[in-house]
Amino acid sequence: MAWAAISSDSSMGSAADSAVGGSSFSGGDAVADARASLDRILELQARIKGMQETKLDARALPTVPALGPLLPGGALRAGSSYSVHRSALLALALLAGPSAAGSWCAVVGMPTLGAEAAAGLGIDLERLVLVPDPGEQWLAVTAAMADVVTVVLTRPPGRVSPGDLARLTARLRQRGAALVVLGDWPQSEATLRVSGGSWEGIGHGHGHLAARQVTVTSEVRGAGRPLSATLWLPDATAGISAAAQPAAVSPIDPSVPERSDAESARPSRHLRPVEVA
DSSP, X not given: OHHHHHHHHHHHHHHHHHHHHTOOXXXXXXXXXXXXXXXXXXXXXXXXXXXXXXXXXXXXXXXXXXXXXXXXXXSEETTOEEEEESOHHHHXXXXXXXXXXXXXXXXESOXXXXXXXXXHTTOOGGGEEEESOOGGGHHHHHHHHHXXXXXXXXXXXXXXXXXXXXXXXXXXXXXXXXXXXXXXXXXXXXXXEEEEEEEEEEOSSOEEEEEEEEEEXXXXXXXXXXXXXXXXXXXXXXXXXXXXXXXXXOOOOTTSOOOOHHHHHSOOOOOOOOOOO
């Protein structure tokens, strides 16, 4: 549009010169040139928009099925950012899909990360880069990881300035990497939160915790209402899955005798403490 405005101003200048010199000037030619320039600009805009839509469709990253309904477009997007509040396990789960598909991932600034939990979610530890304590170089390390891996999970040590935020966002788009932030992040495509939670796995007074059912809400940028889903996190296999069916309960220890139905229905007897002389 700036080129068209400059062209129009030039034509107006020529008209003034012609008027001063006494020569004739045709306004129809200027209007035709302006319309041709506008048509060309609109054509270029349409082509750019089509290229962007095609690129976005091709930049969808593999995502575990349980998390797809909570993300815009049903998947992680290369070049985009996401934030997760107070659940390192949920943040790790966002890496599981790309990692299982063969992509490299990185975790920056999370020294207490459990490798066993990451492996249980389906993350390939052979293609996982860990930078537990980047110190004051957090931003530089995160940007460097975005150059070489597909998904970066990070926990900022503090507030990020608008300038640093803009530079990191530009780096993600240039390199085609996705960013998952544990905590607040101003330009997140979606912000995920975990609420509630109930564990299963304890049988008749014995066993171990096998699965936890939680509610995950997602606030998608530009959407009106938040999305919500009930998930097993972790499920009976230490992974993540939709809570469409009850989680499997850990097998009963055969060394502990089971109570029969009659014994279960029999009222319990309570013993009273007595004093011993």
